[in-house]
Amino acid sequence: MLPLKRILVPTDFSEASYSAFGAAGELAEQYRAGIVLLHVIPPIPLFAYDVPALDVSAYSRTLRDAAIGHLHALISRRFPRGISIDPKVVLGDPARTIVRSAREEDADMVVISTHGETGWRHTLFGSITEKVVRLADRPVLVIQAERREEKSGERS
Numbered sequence: 001m002l003p004l005k006r007i008l009v010p011t012d013f014s015e016a017s018y019s020a021f022g023a024a025g026e027l028a029e030q031y032r033a034g035i036v037l038l039h040v041i042p043p044i045p046l047f048a049y050d051v052p053a054l055d056v057s058a059y060s061r062t063l064r065d066a067a068i069g070h071l072h073a074l075i076s077r078r079f080p081r082g083i084s085i086d087p088k089v090v091l092g093d094p095a096r097t098i099v100r101s102a103r104e105e106d107a108d109m110v111v112i113s114t115h116g117e118t119g120w121r122h123t124l125f126g127s128i129t130e131k132v133v134r135l136a137d138r139p140v141l142v143i144q145a146e147r148r149e150e151k152s153g154e155r156s
Helices: 016-031 056-078 094-104 119-125 128-135
Strands: 006-010 034-041 085-091 109-114 140-144
Touching: 006 016, 006 094, 016 034, 016 056, 016 109, 016 140, 034 056, 034 094, 056 085, 085 094, 094 109, 094 128, 109 128, 128 140
Parallel strands: 006 034, 006 109, 034 085, 109 140
Antiparallel strands: none
16 A cells, blocks of 8 residues: 555535545655545436426536536645645546546545534435445545534524
């Protein structure tokens, strides 16, 4: 595994997912590794009943273009200069696509954050990070996202 040459870092554009950026940036600097910054667009559900015509390819292209722009903004704001970062946007099931992308990109490691949800939220949404850890054929470094303290009286 070591030295690292390529690190895959998935993001769903949530603050929690950005928690992995610091560790990935430090590892990339230490090992002079490149980073693949990945965003996965989940499949668009198609309904069996009558809905207005949707140009799925145009919609996907719009999402992909917006995501690539956002990745470039993240690279300039959240990673140290001098690291080679390759932004990628792909369509697919998030966990399986992250694992497949790590293999296709020849990443030595995946650095991913976990939202740390428990209880009903975990049951309802599951954990992409857990699935990645189970399915990955290479090391996965999981970074716990910082939890925001809820102020009394606030609802989530």
